[in-house]
Amino acid sequence: QNDSLNIAIPGRAQTLDPAYLQRVLSDWPVMNSIFNGLVKYKPGTFEVVPDLAKEWEISEDNTEIIFQLKEGIEFHKGYGEFTAQDVKFSFERIIAEDANSPEAQSFINLERVEVVDQYTAKLILSQPMGRLFTSTLPFNAGLIVSKKAVEEMGRDEFASNPIGTGPYVFEEWDVNNNITLQRNDSYFEAGAEYGEIVFMPMSDPTSQELALQSGEIDIGQLTLDNFDQISQMEEFEAEIYPDLAIQYVAFNTSQEPLNNKKLREALRYIINPEEILIGAFAGKAERAYSILLEDMTGYWQAPAFKLEEVGEDYVWNLLAEAGYPKGEGLELEYVTDANEERRLIGALIQDQLSRFNIDLNVEALEVGPKIDRWQEGSYDITYARFTNTVDPGYNFQWNLTEQIGKWNLFHWSNEEYDKLWQEAETTLDSNLRAENYKKMQQLMNDDSIGIWVTHGVKTPAWTTEVDPVFSPDGVILPWLITSSEK
Amino acid sequence: MPDKILKINDLAVEYKNKGKYLRVLEDINLELENGEILALVGESGSGKSTLGKTILRLLPDSARIAEGSIFFKGEDICNFSEKKFNDQIRGQEMAMVIQNPQNALNPVFKVGTQILDVLYFKSKKQKSRKELKKEAVKILKKVGISDPEYRFDEYPHQFSGGMKQRVMLAMAFISNPSLLIADEPTTALDLTVEAQILNLLSNLVDEYKISILYISHDLGVVAGLSDRIAVMYAGKIVEVAQTRELFDHTNHPYTEALLNCLPDYQKTKKLQTIPGQVPDPGNYPAGCNFHPRCSHSFDRCRQEEPRLEEIASNHYSACFLNGL
Amino acid sequence: MFIYITKRLLWVIPTILTVLLLLFSLSYLLPGDPADIILGPRATPEMAAELESRLGLDKPWYQSYLIYLQNIIKGDLGTSIFRDRSVLTVILDVLPYTVILTLSGMGLAVFNGISIGLLAANYNNSYFEKFLTILSFITASTPTYIAGVLLIVIFSVNFNLIPSIGIGDGGILSSLRHLIGPALALSVGWTGYIARLTRSSMLETLDQEFIQTEKSFGIPRYYILYKYALKKAIKPIIAVIGLGIGRLLGGAVFVEVIFNRPGLGRLIVDSVNERDLPLVRGGVLVAALLFVIANLIADISYAFFDPRIKQK
Amino acid sequence: MFKSQKFFRFKKKSIRVIKIMKKDYKAYLGGSIILLILISAIFAPLIAPADPYKTKVTKRLEGPSLQNLLGTDSLGRDILSRLIYAARPAVLVSFGGIIISVIIGIILGLLAAYVGGIIESIILFIFDVIRAFPPIILILVLLSIIGPSLLSVIVILGVTIMPRYGRVVRAETLSEKEEDFVEAARSLGADNSRIIFKHILPNIFASVLVLSGMDMASMIMWEAGLSFLGLGLQPPLSSWGVMLQESYQYIQTAPLMILWPALAIMMTMLGFSTFAESLRVALNPKLNQEV
Amino acid sequence: MALVEVKNLKKHFINNDGLLYKLAQKGPIKVKAVDDVSFKIEKEDTLAVVGESGCGKTTVARSVLRLIEPTAGEILYKGKSINDFNKEELKAFRKDAQMILQDPRSSLNPRFIVEEIVSEPLYIHDQIEDDFNLLDRVWELLDMVGLSKRYSELFPHELSGGQARRVGIARALALQPEFIVCDEPTSGLDISIMSAVLNLMKKLQQEYQLTYLWISHNLHEVRYISNKVAVMYLGKIVEITDTTTIFNNSVHPYTEALFSSLRGVNDDWNYKEREIIKGEVPSPINPPSGCSFHPRCKYSFDKCKKIEPELEAVEAGHLAACHLYN
Numbered sequence A: 001q002n003d004s005l006n007i008a009i010p011g012r013a014q015t016l017d018p019a020y021l022q023r024v025l026s027d028w029p030v031m032n033s034i035f036n037g038l039v040k041y042k043p044g045t046f047e048v049v050p051d052l053a054k055e056w057e058i059s060e061d062n063t064e065i066i067f068q069l070k071e072g073i074e075f076h077k078g079y080g081e082f083t084a085q086d087v088k089f090s091f092e093r094i095i096a097e098d099a100n101s102p103e104a105q106s107f108i109n110l111e112r113v114e115v116v117d118q119y120t121a122k123l124i125l126s127q128p129m130g131r132l133f134t135s136t137l138p139f140n141a142g143l144i145v146s147k148k149a150v151e152e153m154g155r156d157e158f159a160s161n162p163i164g165t166g167p168y169v170f171e172e173w174d175v176n177n178n179i180t181l182q183r184n185d186s187y188f189e190a191g192a193e194y195g196e197i198v199f200m201p202m203s204d205p206t207s208q209e210l211a212l213q214s215g216e217i218d219i220g221q222l223t224l225d226n227f228d229q230i231s232q233m234e235e236f237e238a239e240i241y242p243d244l245a246i247q248y249v250a251f252n253t254s255q256e257p258l259n260n261k262k263l264r265e266a267l268r269y270i271i272n273p274e275e276i277l278i279g280a281f282a283g284k285a286e287r288a289y290s291i292l293l294e295d296m297t298g299y300w301q302a303p304a305f306k307l308e309e310v311g312e313d314y315v316w317n318l319l320a321e322a323g324y325p326k327g328e329g330l331e332l333e334y335v336t337d338a339n340e341e342r343r344l345i346g347a348l349i350q351d352q353l354s355r356f357n358i359d360l361n362v363e364a365l366e367v368g369p370k371i372d373r374w375q376e377g378s379y380d381i382t383y384a385r386f387t388n389t390v391d392p393g394y395n396f397q398w399n400l401t402e403q404i405g406k407w408n409l410f411h412w413s414n415e416e417y418d419k420l421w422q423e424a425e426t427t428l429d430s431n432l433r434a435e436n437y438k439k440m441q442q443l444m445n446d447d448s449i450g451i452w453v454t455h456g457v458k459t460p461a462w463t464t465e466v467d468p469v470f471s472p473d474g475v476i477l478p479w480l481i482t483s484s485e486k
Numbered sequence B: 001m002p003d004k005i006l007k008i009n010d011l012a013v014e015y016k017n018k019g020k021y022l023r024v025l026e027d028i029n030l031e032l033e034n035g036e037i038l039a040l041v042g043e044s045g046s047g048k049s050t051l052g053k054t055i056l057r058l059l060p061d062s063a064r065i066a067e068g069s070i071f072f073k074g075e076d077i078c079n080f081s082e083k084k085f086n087d088q089i090r091g092q093e094m095a096m097v098i099q100n101p102q103n104a105l106n107p108v109f110k111v112g113t114q115i116l117d118v119l120y121f122k123s124k125k126q127k128s129r130k131e132l133k134k135e136a137v138k139i140l141k142k143v144g145i146s147d148p149e150y151r152f153d154e155y156p157h158q159f160s161g162g163m164k165q166r167v168m169l170a171m172a173f174i175s176n177p178s179l180l181i182a183d184e185p186t187t188a189l190d191l192t193v194e195a196q197i198l199n200l201l202s203n204l205v206d207e208y209k210i211s212i213l214y215i216s217h218d219l220g221v222v223a224g225l226s227d228r229i230a231v232m233y234a235g236k237i238v239e240v241a242q243t244r245e246l247f248d249h250t251n252h253p254y255t256e257a258l259l260n261c262l263p264d265y266q267k268t269k270k271l272q273t274i275p276g277q278v279p280d281p282g283n284y285p286a287g288c289n290f291h292p293r294c295s296h297s298f299d300r301c302r303q304e305e306p307r308l309e310e311i312a313s314n315h316y317s318a319c320f321l322n323g324l
Numbered sequence C: 001m002f003i004y005i006t007k008r009l010l011w012v013i014p015t016i017l018t019v020l021l022l023l024f025s026l027s028y029l030l031p032g033d034p035a036d037i038i039l040g041p042r043a044t045p046e047m048a049a050e051l052e053s054r055l056g057l058d059k060p061w062y063q064s065y066l067i068y069l070q071n072i073i074k075g076d077l078g079t080s081i082f083r084d085r086s087v088l089t090v091i092l093d094v095l096p097y098t099v100i101l102t103l104s105g106m107g108l109a110v111f112n113g114i115s116i117g118l119l120a121a122n123y124n125n126s127y128f129e130k131f132l133t134i135l136s137f138i139t140a141s142t143p144t145y146i147a148g149v150l151l152i153v154i155f156s157v158n159f160n161l162i163p164s165i166g167i168g169d170g171g172i173l174s175s176l177r178h179l180i181g182p183a184l185a186l187s188v189g190w191t192g193y194i195a196r197l198t199r200s201s202m203l204e205t206l207d208q209e210f211i212q213t214e215k216s217f218g219i220p221r222y223y224i225l226y227k228y229a230l231k232k233a234i235k236p237i238i239a240v241i242g243l244g245i246g247r248l249l250g251g252a253v254f255v256e257v258i259f260n261r262p263g264l265g266r267l268i269v270d271s272v273n274e275r276d277l278p279l280v281r282g283g284v285l286v287a288a289l290l291f292v293i294a295n296l297i298a299d300i301s302y303a304f305f306d307p308r309i310k311q312k
Numbered sequence D: 001m002f003k004s005q006k007f008f009r010f011k012k013k014s015i016r017v018i019k020i021m022k023k024d025y026k027a028y029l030g031g032s033i034i035l036l037i038l039i040s041a042i043f044a045p046l047i048a049p050a051d052p053y054k055t056k057v058t059k060r061l062e063g064p065s066l067q068n069l070l071g072t073d074s075l076g077r078d079i080l081s082r083l084i085y086a087a088r089p090a091v092l093v094s095f096g097g098i099i100i101s102v103i104i105g106i107i108l109g110l111l112a113a114y115v116g117g118i119i120e121s122i123i124l125f126i127f128d129v130i131r132a133f134p135p136i137i138l139i140l141v142l143l144s145i146i147g148p149s150l151l152s153v154i155v156i157l158g159v160t161i162m163p164r165y166g167r168v169v170r171a172e173t174l175s176e177k178e179e180d181f182v183e184a185a186r187s188l189g190a191d192n193s194r195i196i197f198k199h200i201l202p203n204i205f206a207s208v209l210v211l212s213g214m215d216m217a218s219m220i221m222w223e224a225g226l227s228f229l230g231l232g233l234q235p236p237l238s239s240w241g242v243m244l245q246e247s248y249q250y251i252q253t254a255p256l257m258i259l260w261p262a263l264a265i266m267m268t269m270l271g272f273s274t275f276a277e278s279l280r281v282a283l284n285p286k287l288n289q290e291v
Numbered sequence E: 001m002a003l004v005e006v007k008n009l010k011k012h013f014i015n016n017d018g019l020l021y022k023l024a025q026k027g028p029i030k031v032k033a034v035d036d037v038s039f040k041i042e043k044e045d046t047l048a049v050v051g052e053s054g055c056g057k058t059t060v061a062r063s064v065l066r067l068i069e070p071t072a073g074e075i076l077y078k079g080k081s082i083n084d085f086n087k088e089e090l091k092a093f094r095k096d097a098q099m100i101l102q103d104p105r106s107s108l109n110p111r112f113i114v115e116e117i118v119s120e121p122l123y124i125h126d127q128i129e130d131d132f133n134l135l136d137r138v139w140e141l142l143d144m145v146g147l148s149k150r151y152s153e154l155f156p157h158e159l160s161g162g163q164a165r166r167v168g169i170a171r172a173l174a175l176q177p178e179f180i181v182c183d184e185p186t187s188g189l190d191i192s193i194m195s196a197v198l199n200l201m202k203k204l205q206q207e208y209q210l211t212y213l214w215i216s217h218n219l220h221e222v223r224y225i226s227n228k229v230a231v232m233y234l235g236k237i238v239e240i241t242d243t244t245t246i247f248n249n250s251v252h253p254y255t256e257a258l259f260s261s262l263r264g265v266n267d268d269w270n271y272k273e274r275e276i277i278k279g280e281v282p283s284p285i286n287p288p289s290g291c292s293f294h295p296r297c298k299y300s301f302d303k304c305k306k307i308e309p310e311l312e313a314v315e316a317g318h319l320a321a322c323h324l325y326n
């Protein structure tokens, strides 16, 4: 039967309970097919449009939001009609004391949800929340679960037996970690075309590529190097999307020798991200100049720091000023993951530094030890990729002082940065927010704490028999896939 | 064909060793009458086992027959194909009891299985193993194994050396060959057990009327058993005669030396030895192989090889002294 | 025989207990704070605390060890951190795939290896034998991951003959098609090893005196080769097969990774990387048990081929 | 020292072994491969046509050319040079690992066989526990604990393989101890150390040597396998396994690239195992006549 | 004073396969390899021990040289118990008393060349001044046993059985011992070589005043070499006396059977009519009750089945263990 679609996801899904999403790349496309939120991103954009909510009103002081809900929407598998009770339940379970939900941060200022009537819910905030409509409600934290189902099954069971209102109904999660979904025939909007979707975890892009070619899957990712070759084939189509994430080189500013700003400035010229883009991304990824994508609120483009532009002597001078006239005697510790791409980047940076007589000891560690080292701060340089959301507040939080010893890989503390972030968090004024984020980026740039390398790319590819739709960062929207034959 | 069951003409056998062929048997001429026990004696390494194995084609791949022919019941069996030889000769017309009883039975099969397989292939797969079992049990009893039905299901390691030897003999007699080659069947056994086995053997031969080529290095042992004795030295047969004739009118100096150095319990004087050493194959001296150790040797012995000649009726010897 | 088996069994118990202790101490030995690795940057302190109590990191080690042992005796291997299911069911889910893969890979290796070995022994000292010997050396020198990659490059990418990954859609035919590549890859190295072993063992056996006896009584060559000699020669091969099966049940990691198949080995590797400690412990325990059992069975069947032990 | 009778005997025996191996095609095959690898490892800087660490991203993934005989990898590094340099970790891992396991194995094995009793049980027990883990899993877990580096790979591989030697040494010592010639030596008044070092060890050593030849092959395999799983050596050190892993994603774009490290691994394993086999025959005074 | 005196020697091998095995088998399997054996050897005497395979001859030999610890009994060498020897005394004893092992080849280390084998005792007892004299000494020893210099370079497997045997003898002679235990030194040898070995041993005995404990089952040889004979059956001595007496006036039925299987080429002998002895050798694990020979003895009567006969004097210097004579 042609009525079934196989889609590769980059790893085993961890949980299907939206309140506990762990790995965006694998969990999110599945959840997104099963659940709806009050609002959603309009397909193909990051614009927020109604979903389960018909409309909403925001109070003057930005602390009360009243949602009018659509009527007559049924949960899957006979779990009853969707009402304001479910909204209250879905959000309050996240902020409950004993919930331990990683999304608590997303609803940080939510006090409670009031059920006004069956089809009206009111969110009451203690302070205005900047990211509520940008990343909280349209993303996983905002997905509505069936109160009845969660209460009946309990949290653990629900994680592998999700009940939502979405276009697809959860069917099975098998040994091979394949997740099978069936079309929801009584979906409140136009139903999906394909009757069944199977999400298959394939951690290795090469495997996905091979699987695509052998017909095992219909939609998957390509390796960057084969992108051109395969996308030119008749049977396949492919596209490159910029990722939301940010990949960067981080300098440890808290210890010798990189607590020396001059040295960091020199390194910014020596390390050439363009070469990384070619060597590790086959030239397919774009250079990043900010944590944010170009069209996002608060984007500020950092200078490129090109060696060609200033000339080698300028860098030698910087080195000399930093106390390493010939670069010699400088030995730096570089910590990275064991995975192959990261090792390549390590080797590349190593070679780049060696042109200035700087020794770089590359230590490719397993995740565990790597995170240990990160948190201890026992390294000089590292390379990291952080998943981002549409809301800048989320993306900028890792560089706060309080994150030192956790996820602040620069081990960098700046009071002003912290203040600006806090201010932006509690306003809905997007101009103010944009202003603050720009300032924060300048602060980082002034201190030369690292180099933004790229946002990375997603390279979805599909057989010409299907016609998929993706979000702007290249995440598949399964229920919108159509068959291209018809 | 009348009485001759086996006739070997000018046989020469070579082993390949370090890329070279070494001749270990040369000029072997031997006949065996129907119903006769011929003993083949000689020092270790003189080629006795090789001769026995040559007849039954049991030589390793590294060996080859360089010259000569072997006639069995008038047919040249050297020309038989491997399959024909296996189907018609081995286990049918001829069988061999190999040198070392300790290792003569396959340790991982029941003794019974091994006996039955012999019978099964002897019957050309016509009879079922069940029918054959009766026959086997009967003969096991005959060779003096008590409780054969029970013993049938035991493994070789549960048998003593003497019993294994009996099983081997039983297998030999079961396959009812016209010619049995027994290669030192008693060397590894005690005196008393050896005597038992020889007693058994001579009684069975009487009953089954078969010819035996009995290989041994002990003249004393074969004295009472054989009809005729062939003495080998360094790959050649040096003397053949009727048993009593050989002892009473020893002709060849080697046979004489051998008999001399037999420690005889009736004598206690200093023992005779043969000076020098058995030459290695490939290193045989020119002329008569025995001349370096022979007290009678003269010039001719160093140059020519003596041939086996009849010196009295049915008494052959290869020595130039006879021509003098 | 009975005593022999009991003795072997009793010897296993302390081994397994020690394995358990080692596994238990993993949570103290593995570097990195489990909470961080497992939960990632999105973790809250409450989650970390909950996780620590789930991993027993909040009690003194001997207390947790005792609890751990008690649970194991009850058959409770704990709950996987990521899969929200009991470790036992997670393992039991993948186990059939591992078993099928191991058995078919080993089966292929045994069949091919013994055939090559027998042929080589049969045609000893010929050029054909030299060819077979070199062949078995080469196959023995091909690690599974290389065999797997080459199989994929040649048969999946270039000729598209066999599927490269996965386990198929559950139908028998498709499952079999998906088994070809992995089983072949798995079998290559063992084929060469078994072939070499068979050859030398057969040659040694064929050199023994009882073979002469059998020959001299007119037992046909094929019968000597395949019944008499093989049974004697097979002993060391059995041991190797047992060892191989035992090793592969938990150790077919490469093939499982390359061909993207579920399996015990891969499960363990994944869970080590994810620091899913209950799953690591459970998986390694099962792998160790399987290894011990496979070896035990090999030992017993080994005894079956040696009447001396059999009769004890 | 070179004039002593002992040295003459040693020389005589060695010449004998060499003579026998000279007639064995396996010795040539294995010997030349091992030699090639040793030369590559020792003289890598002299032989390698380019700097193996020198990146040039504009020249990535090129096929064989006069400049880069085997082509370039994804960072534009010369594959041939990397292949040659990678012989170093291969040699270090195989020899280092084997030395560790042989030494520990012999000590424990002899101890078990000679002391017996509770010590023997404990030693056997250690062996059993180590063997109860599938090796790849054991190596993996240990590596996660210690952290990957050349040294830890060597030590872990050594320890993982060690029980094989311990068991072989123990078993052979036990049977060797019962041999007549050992009894003869004892009746001549030889003490334990003489019996162990002059009689038992030399007789066992051949099997240990041969076994280690084969295990050196598997060490290389394990190291490469670990690197293939991303747990082997640290950059810039590259091993054949690392290269294998790096080229895996280019099997379609540049299939030749994966072939080179694969061949290197297979060849090395072939070399060690054929040489070990040939040595096995040559070292056994009883087996070596036919050759 | 006798050179060697063995008093009530017992050696029981216990086949002990661990605790479990014991439980299941209701006790370990005991092999009474040697069960209460006593004899004396005077200086320059040769005592021959004869008997079937497995009757315990080698075990006696090994006990006499303290290669195994006896289960019970005492062995005196020059009047001192060898089991009480301290380290130096033991080393001196090892120098004085040598053994020629039963299996010529396996008693030679397969990885040693002859030179190493023969010189080993010299190394052990520090009798080497320099390496090149050593080789002369090795050649001298080889020469004594009739082997040329060439053999010093060979490996054991390159030697014939007779040559290997002689190497073993050369090694035993290297330290100029007083007492040699010869365990079937001629088994497996060709007749002419066997004669040579026997001549050699006799010559050496005369030249160096050696004392032999000579184990054999070849009666021809025993007659030639020894002046006293002990006959063993299933771990016990059943008859012991002078060589001439035993060949002419043996009393024990087993001795009789054994010696009647002896024949020379000139005896009128026909195997068809001779059945020497019935039955198989019983196992030492489950020896028969009473006299262990009774199941095969043609004279056996009731008492034999129940009571074990003691070794008692039949006449002066002639002991036998048989109810027929006591």
Ligand SMILES: Nc1ncnc2c1ncn2[C@@H]1O[C@H](COP(=O)(O)OP(=O)(O)OP(=O)(O)O)[C@@H](O)[C@H]1O
Pocket: B015, B016, B017, B024, B042, B043, B044, B045, B046, B047, B048, B049, B050, B051, B060, B062, B099, B217, B280, B281
């Ligand atoms: N497979 C073989 N390859 C090479 N030479 C061999 C082989 N078998 C035997 N020989 C040599 O052939 C010669 C004759 O050996 P054979 O076994 O026939 O002697 P034999 O008279 O039976 O001796 P024994 O009494 O010791 O059994 C010996 O010198 C022996 O070394």
Ligand SMILES: Nc1ncnc2c1ncn2[C@@H]1O[C@H](COP(=O)(O)OP(=O)(O)OP(=O)(O)O)[C@@H](O)[C@H]1O
Pocket: E013, E014, E031, E032, E033, E052, E053, E054, E055, E056, E057, E058, E059, E060, E102, E284
């Ligand atoms: N180490 C041992 N462990 C157990 N049983 C033994 C041991 N050594 C010998 N025996 C047993 O003791 C008995 C006597 O053995 P021994 O070797 O002394 O016999 P033998 O008279 O020398 O025989 P042969 O003439 O065959 O050499 C035999 O039953 C043998 O199986």
Ligand SMILES: [Mg+2]
Pocket: B048, B049, B050, B099, B183
């Ligand atoms: Mg022979």
Ligand SMILES: [Mg+2]
Pocket: E057, E058, E059, E102, E183
């Ligand atoms: Mg003995």
